Amino acid sequence: MGAGFLMLCHTAFDRAAQVARHWAERGCPVVIHVDARVRDRGFKRLQRLLEGVPDVRFCERHACEWGTWGLVGATISAAEVMLREFPQASHVYLASGSCLPLRPVEEMVRYLEERPETDFIESVTTEDVGWTVGGLDIERFTLLFPFSWRKRRKLFDQFVRLQRRIGYSRRIPQGLVPHLGSQWWCLTRKTLQAILEDPRRAEYDGYFRRVWIPDESYFQTLARLHSRHVESRSLTLSKFDFQGKPHIFYDDHHQLLRRSDCFVARKIWPQANRLYRVFLSEGPGVQPEAEPNPTKIDRLFSKATERRTRGRPGLYMQSRFPRTGWEGALTAAPYSVFAGFSELFENFEPWLGKLAGSRVHGHLFAPDRVEFAGGEAIYDGALSASPAIRDYNPRSFVTNLIWNCRGERQCFQFGPRDRQQIVEFIASDRNAQISVISGAWAVPLFRSGQDAASCRSEAARLQKIEGQALDVLRASWVKARVRIWTLADFVESPMEPLQTIVEEITPRALRPMTEAPRLVDMTGFGRFLQDLRNQGMQPTLMGDFSATGDGAPAHSRRARPYLVK
Structure with a gap:
């Protein structure tokens, strides 16, 4: 019994190799996917850094453009390798190359062993989601998205407006109730295997290939079909700002990360030497074992968002000054x-x-x-x-x-x-x-x-x-x-x-x-x-x-x- 890690990497390979080695040397197999858009020189460098490390594998590479099927395809390829080559992995944990373990591996393994049939994946219906950014909730499941939102945004928006105008709507496969959630999950081997071996998987894959940002909905929706017990939360600390961009953690966030009690944090700045040195150390955990609870630090993030968007009364900043209405109170005092x-x-x-x-x-x-x-x-x-x-x-x-x-x-x-x-x-x-x-x-x-x-x-x-x-x-x-x-x-x-x-x-x-x-x-x-x-x-x-x-x-x-x- 144990946990296996899937790592999706595209940059900062020295840090990704450092984390992968940390997990693998403590009995947790790792399967790494490297974005196909990365040059072969970078890919081979990562392979050299992990040469000789036990229980590390590489999977088929996919081009992983944000908001497209590539991220799901990469996760599926890595999961298939994990299930095939590491039968001892009772849970499969999805992470990125910029993730960092915050607690000893032994604590995480023990925590998962005590919950052998629990899938930790944020999974909520579109009606209950208040954090979607971009104006698309249920429409991401009923419209077509052939154009890249980042590279060809004008075409993306025009095609969405065209489909709305003519009343086009895709049919959601029978029996599916679309759910959304964080991309970073930890599923049991049984649930993940059921998703990948589902008789209707070809139908589901074909449908989700045209869903917008499918990495936030594919496993989140299918887990509801096959899981015996879904714990709708992530064991990974992953925070986003008011624009939907991930918060980056630096060295001065050390105590904040400890307070979250999460097992893994994303997204860590590659030059945060202190964080990597402290959390990847050989010493035992100094914190008492606790339930992962990222909401403990939500108040600080809310205050940070308010400070960034509203600022202090009467203080004008570069981030708000060009946009009317972002200045908060116009002056500092009566x-x-x-x-x-x-x-x-x-x-x-x-x-x-x-x-x-x-x-x-x-x-x-x-x-x-x-x-x-x-x-x-x-x-x-x-x-x-x-x-x-x-x-x-x-x-x-x-x-x-x-x-x-x-x-x-x-x-x-x-x-x-x-x-x-x-x-x-x-x-x-x-x-x-x-x-x-x-x-x-x-x-x-x-x-x-x-x-x-x-x-x-x-x-x-x-x-x-x-x-x-x-x-x-x-x-x-x-x-x-x-x-x-x-x-x-x-x-x-x-x-x-x-x-x-x-x-x-x-x-x-x-x-x-x-x-x-x-x-x-x-x-x-x-x-x-x-x-x-x-x-x-x-x-x-x-x-x-x-x-x-x-x-x-x-x-x-x-x-x-x-x-x-």
């Missing part, structure tokens, strides 16, 4: 944007910084300069105050600022006089808290001392720009937390909205705000707006102000902002 506040209040930035304990910048997107807090020319993370550098990539400018200042709330001013390329970005960022006093841009025009005739064209320009920005902030797709007040509503009762803003910035603050920043003198502002109307410009974003000239709103109701979520 931040606040204020539009109209510095125009309406005197010394608003130092007041807010002192009250909220945040870093408050001026207009970061002013056309002629970047107004960092404190007037800095170079900010955290070597961010330059150069407007040319900022405007080269405004989005990256914001994300770098927030990333470099993690742990400290960032606030900055914004308005229609600033560069507007950033509006859609901050509107789509769930970390942004945007507070807007619409029409506040008119206050600096009023205080400039210019008459309405001189300010009319500039006022019309700024109103148009702000109107477009407000349309964006009111859109249904906006993810930022947006609050908008008209200037008249805000001036009527500024304490309530200011308190709301400060509480959102510092939610742990227990004391109510007792001091507000000083409003600029707006005496005559209503008259100024009326003069703009008289000049032919219609102010629409400020709300209702009295034309008497005292700067007071034309109504007395309390300010009620609306929240755009």
Whole structure:
């Protein structure tokens, strides 16, 4: 009684020979298949490396292109040699040339001897599979696939669409229920022999030759016909990423591989010298015998997949940056944007910084300069105050600022006089808290001392720009937390909205705000707006102000902002 190994090899022959020698010298016969696409020089080198090793055989070679029948044909040829020449093999274990044993051979043999009629092969129906990649589940069994998916993908896709359009469907052989699963299995001699000697094998082989990726379905389906007890799992640790590509294990995965308790792992980097040295050593296993359980490390792989696809909030990486939607959260931490506040209040930035304990910048997107807090020319993370550098990539400018200042709330001013390329970005960022006093841009025009005739064209320009920005902030797709007040509503009762803003910035603050920043003198502002109307410009974003000239709103109701979520 014992176990025999089938090895499918196509590269890294020195490592494959090292593993094959390890198994064969411990009483486990090995049959090796070498891809027919490998040059004879490589094949003969592998034969020389294993020359004189007992119980090692080579089988007929097949061209093994991914997703085609060649891999199944190679496995069948190797299995036939195993069954014919090694009658002592009670179980047959399929492995690849990049596999590595993780536990002593004696433990594996003992484990299999205790389960003489159990077949370890992942085998689930197509309805229950959630890991298929490529958009084909049951269709892989009902359509034809004469073209290589890797080499002639355009033809592959076109032929699939053609078959769908004309309603073509292959007949599944009677009595077969298609199953899918990992290619790496361990079958009993009895089950494997029954599959290879099945009277309908010619029919089954002809059918599976036209199935897509048959190495994941041929034995997985036929084992259900002949096995007395299927344990639907693999004894091999084989992990795949979100794109269906196998994870490669390196030297620093040593402890991770031990934790899996699996007997074999795939796929090992050929240069992982430490892994090969440790796991192929002569010493006894230092781990207690345990049930193979690769799910013990699934949590780590899930976190790795999430980190690779989503990354850390606000950190852009080469693997995701070119593809919209792969960046995860747009920025690394919450931040606040204020539009109209510095125009309406005197010394608003130092007041807010002192009250909220945040870093408050001026207009970061002013056309002629970047107004960092404190007037800095170079900010955290070597961010330059150069407007040319900022405007080269405004989005990256914001994300770098927030990333470099993690742990400290960032606030900055914004308005229609600033560069507007950033509006859609901050509107789509769930970390942004945007507070807007619409029409506040008119206050600096009023205080400039210019008459309405001189300010009319500039006022019309700024109103148009702000109107477009407000349309964006009111859109249904906006993810930022947006609050908008008209200037008249805000001036009527500024304490309530200011308190709301400060509480959102510092939610742990227990004391109510007792001091507000000083409003600029707006005496005559209503008259100024009326003069703009008289000049032919219609102010629409400020709300209702009295034309008497005292700067007071034309109504007395309390300010009620609306929240755009």
